[in-house]
Amino acid sequence: MSATLFKNATIVDPTSEHHLKKRDVLIEKGRIKKIANTISNPKAKEIKLKNLHISQGWFDSSVCFGEPGYEDRETIHNGLKTAASSGFTAIALNGLTLPVVDSKSGIQYIKAKSAGNAVNVYPVGALTVQALGKDLAELFDMKSEGAVSFYDYQLPIENANLLKIALQYTQNFKGLVQSFPMDPSIARKGLVNEEINSTKLGLRGIPALSEELQITRDLYLLEYTGGSLHIPTISTKKSVQLIKDAKKKGLDVSCSVSINNLCLTDDELHSFDTNFKLLPPLRTEKDVKALLKGLKEGIIDGVTSNHDPRIIEDKITEFDHAAFGSIGLESCFGALNQATNLETTVNALNGLKNRFGIETHSITEGSKADLTLFNPDGVMQYSEEHSMATSKNAAMLGKTLKGNVYGIVNNNKLVLND
Structure with missing residues (x-):
């Protein structure tokens, strides 16, 4: 994963000083390099997503x-x-x-x-x-x-x-x-x-x-x-x-x-x-x-x-x-x-990490970039068209869902949905 700059993201992390604040977030070599109101880095891949929110x-x-x-x-x-x-x-x-x-x-x-x-x-x-x-x-x-x-x-x-x-x-x-x-x-x-x-x-x-x-x-x-x-x-x-x-x-x-x-x-x-x-x-x-x-x-x-x-x-x-x-x-x-x-x-969605012995990473400078990217607003009706799972036995088919996931950053990899 090359250096990546997420622009204007709302951080949702009660353990971070940036909780519920809009920030630019720079990721380099799998770690959070910088968090600030505005970051300019021409060498980084810049990502702008509608109403982007970032959590652990x-x-x-x-x-x-x-x-x-x-x-x-x-x-x-x-x-x-x-x-x-x-x-x-x-x-x-x-x-x-x-x-x-x-x-x-x-x-x-x-x-x-x-x-x-x-x-x-x-x-x-x-x-x-x-x-x-x-x-x-x-x-x-x-x-x-x-x-x-x-x-x-x-x-x-x-x-x-x-x-x-x-x-x-x-x-x-x-x-x-x-x-x-x-x-x-x-x-x-x-x-x-x-x-x-x-x-x-x-x-x-x-x-x-x-x-x-x-x-x-x-x-x-x-x-x-x-x-x-x-x-x-x-x-x-x-x-x-x-x-x-x-x-x-x-x-x-x-x-x-x-x-x-x-x-x-x-x-x-x-x-x-x-x-x-x-x-x-x-x-x-x-x-x-x-x-x-x-x-x-x-x-x-x-x-x-x-x-x-x-x-x-x-x-x-x-x-x-x-x-x-x-x-x-x-x-x-x-x-x-x-x-x-x-x-x-x-x-x-994070509450059982400690119970299962899984390390948590606060959204702060220097921490490992272990992040979920999402938009909490907007509604959609869930259907098989939204599923990449092999089996389609979903109890939520036809139900109204709120928000959508953009992807994740983890293990120095960026996965974005189309």
């Missing part, structure tokens, strides 16, 4: 691609192009692959395939061997190789003693354990949120209780063992309160919310569109309001796209037989920015 590069804590094994869903190469165009300079990549990423060699593969990219990839290793929930995987070896967390993606840990041992063992090397919040004995073969809509539509329900019971169990275990626990993608009003109470107790717990659960309700199910078949399921309006409030108050630590590509055969079928999941990288910013204010949006 965004991080997504829950992304799936497919490679190795499910390349028809998404490859690492194209997935990272999609992430970059969506404004993310870093992602935590789940091991929803074949084979499951449950060993040192699996972490090495992910790192090798993603090396040299503008987007930093942080592998998430499976918590148990083959994600079967029976025996702990090679947690220390994976951590030593670069795994930032351990998670059997969207698979509940049924064995409470297994989670207890995991929380105890990972304290030795500061590992972060994730536990999907769903009690399978309550959820059983449910498809959608158990509420009035599921009854009207004749669809088997997943009660909010299944999530809240599991979270309650996990928090009791955490209080007993110590350790670090991350609860991904909470979706109910009661879950927010449970996390709030646990944090007040001083427990080392964090949580995220999926952009889908933050912006959509189970009213969408009347279309029987399988893109709305999600885990966790879409809940009610009161849940959405509580999640938004929890995000603004800092109880919820961050928002994830919960990007989960599925091939067309998995979605164009009867609702009962369709796979759970939606892509979300490309619509995440616009949907979040539509649902809340700009500063909450940017904070939510």
